[in-house]
Amino acid sequence: MQARFVRLAEQERRPIVLSVDGVAVDAMEGDVLLTVLMLHRGFARISEFGDGPRAGFCMMGACQDCWVWTGSGDRLRACSTAAAEGMDIHTSAPEGLWPIPA
Amino acid sequence: MADPRIVIVGAGPAGTRAAELLVAAGLRPVVIDESPRSGGQIYRRPPPNFTRSHEQLYGTEAGRARAIHATFDAFANKVDYRAETLAWAVKDDRVFVQKAMTVEQIPYDALLLAPGATDRLIPLEGWTRPGCYSLGAAQITLKAQGCAIGQEVVFVGTGPLLYLVAYQYMKAGIAPVAVLDTSSLAQQLRGLPLMVARPEQLIKGAQIVSALRQGGVRVLRGVRPLEVLGDDRSVTGMRFCDAAGHEQELRCTAVGMGYHLRAESQLADLAGCSFEFHPTVRQWLPVIDEMGRSSIRNVYLAGDGVRILGADGAEVAGRLAAIALLSDLGWPIDQAKVRSLQAEMRRHVRFASGIAKAFPWPHEQVAAIPDRTLICRCEAITAGELRASVKDLFSPEVNRAKAFSRVGMGRCQGRFCGPASQEVVAAANGAPIQSAGRIRGQAPVKPLPIGITEETSRG
Numbered sequence: 007m008q009a010r011f012v013r014l015a016e017q018e019r020r021p022i023v024l025s026v027d028g029v030a031v032d033a034m035e036g037d038v039l040l041t042v043l044m045l046h047r048g049f050a051r052i053s054e055f056g057d058g059p060r061a062g063f064c065m066m067g068a069c070q071d072c073w074v075w076t077g078s079g080d081r082l083r084a085c086s087t088a089a090a091e092g093m094d095i096h097t098s099a100p101e102g103l104w105p106i107p108a
Numbered sequence: 109m110a111d112p113r114i115v116i117v118g119a120g121p122a123g124t125r126a127a128e129l130l131v132a133a134g135l136r137p138v139v140i141d142e143s144p145r146s147g148g149q150i151y152r153r154p155p156p157n158f159t160r161s162h163e164q165l166y167g168t169e170a171g172r173a174r175a176i177h178a179t180f181d182a183f184a185n186k187v188d189y190r191a192e193t194l195a196w197a198v199k200d201d202r203v204f205v206q207k208a209m210t211v212e213q214i215p216y217d218a219l220l221l222a223p224g225a226t227d228r229l230i231p232l233e234g235w236t237r238p239g240c241y242s243l244g245a246a247q248i249t250l251k252a253q254g255c256a257i258g259q260e261v262v263f264v265g266t267g268p269l270l271y272l273v274a275y276q277y278m279k280a281g282i283a284p285v286a287v288l289d290t291s292s293l294a295q296q297l298r299g300l301p302l303m304v305a306r307p308e309q310l311i312k313g314a315q316i317v318s319a320l321r322q323g324g325v326r327v328l329r330g331v332r333p334l335e336v337l338g339d340d341r342s343v344t345g346m347r348f349c350d351a352a353g354h355e356q357e358l359r360c361t362a363v364g365m366g367y368h369l370r371a372e373s374q375l376a377d378l379a380g381c382s383f384e385f386h387p388t389v390r391q392w393l394p395v396i397d398e399m400g401r402s403s404i405r406n407v408y409l410a411g412d413g414v415r416i417l418g419a420d421g422a423e424v425a426g427r428l429a430a431i432a433l434l435s436d437l438g439w440p441i442d443q444a445k446v447r448s449l450q451a452e453m454r455r456h457v458r459f460a461s462g463i464a465k466a467f468p469w470p471h472e473q474v475a476a477i478p479d480r481t482l483i484c485r486c487e488a489i490t491a492g493e494l495r496a497s498v499k500d501l502f503s504p505e506v507n508r509a510k511a512f513s514r515v516g517m518g519r520c521q522g523r524f525c526g527p528a529s530q531e532v533v534a535a536a537n538g539a540p541i542q543s544a545g546r547i548r549g550q551a552p553v554k555p556l557p558i559g560i561t562e563e564t565s566r567g
């Protein structure tokens with residue numbers, strides 16, 4: 007996958023490191039998870055209806071198209087969840103929580 | 109009433125101005141907002157460690173943004189402010205809220221809803237491809253994250269936000285590839301006589317368009333978008349029909365799309381408020397009087413969540429609704445103040461009707477969405493499937509069609525497919541849009557986290 011978002015401002019923030027699908031990625035304090043994903047992966051999740059990857063859409067917590075998961079099985083809206091040092095984020099639902107209820 | 113319990117949902121311009129008046133009257137309302145910081149959409153505040161100035165963030169609206177933020181901060185400890193808290197239902201004079209893994213019911217004597225709006229969308233072939241975002245998303249990414257949605261961006265849709273976001277991208281260093289507007293120049297001229305109600309806005313708009321042109325951004329009007337091109341991995345272009353009827357393709361890596369806004373009216377719906385159809389914007393909106401009183405005795409509505417009048421109009425609406433609320437609770441009111449606010453309100457209504465004329469929702473294009481296009485992003489349901497539920501299963505209106513096709517039942521609760529599905533259902537029935545009705549609000553208005561446990565009740 008590819009980088010999608012482009013950083014244009016606010017580049018002097020404190021760096022943080024988190025894990026996305028087991029890979030360590032760099033981010034900055036104040037980034038939301040969707041930003042981190044769009045700078046490193048280019049997608050947020052794979053549609054469970056077989057129509058390919060999704061990369062978020064509304065960025066304001068309304069469309070629910072950017073659901074991601076923590077290692078412990080919590081579901082997060084990537085666009086409205088701040089990234090934090092050491093987070094463990096997964097772009098697919100943990101075993102046993104499939105399919106995802108609305 | 110000695111110590112009335114008042115709940116405000118929304119800390120944008122409308123909710124902020126309403127709360128300000130209630131606090132000034134000596135009350136301590138609960139103010140609920142889903143965002144981590146107050147300000148609402150237009151005056152959204154970036155995370156606290158961001159350093160751009162109000163001027164850099166809000167441009168010509170910096171002064172107003174500063175005023176709204178300062179007003180909120182000045183009364184923040186005089187209200188019961190619940191940040192990062194979702195109001196997910198209203199029932200029996202209680203607001204149901206959720207914060208992290210906790211839910212709570214907050215009883216009220218009066219409820220003031222100011223939940224704002226979201227982008228109004230038209231499903232387009234390829235709109236689920238990675239890199240295609242709503243216009244609002246494109247702006248939020250820039251404002252609240254300091255990022256662009258991509259390196260080569262096409263903006264498509266209609267309305268003032270289309271040009272504004274393109275301009276903001278250009279100023280931030282990413283000149284968009286093009287601005288594609290579905291409304292024609294002739295339509296835009298037709299809106300002028302009403303838009304002169306706010307000449308300063310009209311001038312700002314004209315300056316933005318000329319700055320875009322000077323910056324080398326292609327601005328095309330009267331287009332018909334056909335497809336967001338690309339593959340599984342990314343958007344690669346945009347295909348559309350220009351005003352002369354010629355098909356064109358532009359290369360890009362991202363698309364921002366939006367057709368003005370739709371009101372977040374679900375909570376008003378759950379509170380039992382009556383709705384009426386507004387032909388100028390082709391939306392069903394809650395009924396209000398000229399103060400913002402809904403059809404339900406103790407429910408007041410203000411801002412973009414009830415009428416899309418823009419940020420300045422939202423401030424006026426918030427004040428009027430708070431005055432109505434206070435007056436109904438027996439507080440004395442300043443009639444001269446009310447008259448001047450109402451006069452201001454009429455100016456905003458006139459301007460908004462000009463915007464609706466100038467940048468109309470292209471409903472013929474919506475009704476003609478190809479059968480194969482995904483109309484529901486949530487569950488990947490096509491326009492053809494929706495039409496089949498209308499024709500083969502005799503659905504006269506959207507809620508029946510929703511039950512059969514599931515369009516509107518997914519996790520966005522019809523926010524992004526709803527306005528389009530009304531047009532598709534009406535057209536498939538060969539009936540006027542009003543007959544298709546509106547997707548009814550359902551609790552929870554947004555999905556709650558899995559595994560919520562604790563429930564506490566207050567008061």
Ligand SMILES: Cc1cc2nc3c(=O)[nH]c(=O)nc-3n(C[C@H](O)[C@H](O)[C@H](O)COP(=O)(O)OP(=O)(O)OC[C@H]3O[C@@H](n4cnc5c(N)ncnc54)[C@H](O)[C@@H]3O)c2cc1C
Nearest residue numbers: 118120121122142148149150195223224244411412418419
């Ligand atoms: C994405 C977007 C971008 C915009 N950009 C511009 C712009 O650049 N220039 C311009 O002139 N106008 C813009 N507008 C329009 C402008 O934002 C509005 O006219 C103005 O903000 C309306 O003020 P409001 O107080 O009614 O609502 P808003 O400012 O939208 O505030 C509503 C608040 O309610 C909260 N809320 C909503 N539902 C709930 C709930 N269920 N529970 C808890 N909290 C809730 C939201 O988090 C939000 O903070 C934009 C609108 C949108 C949607």
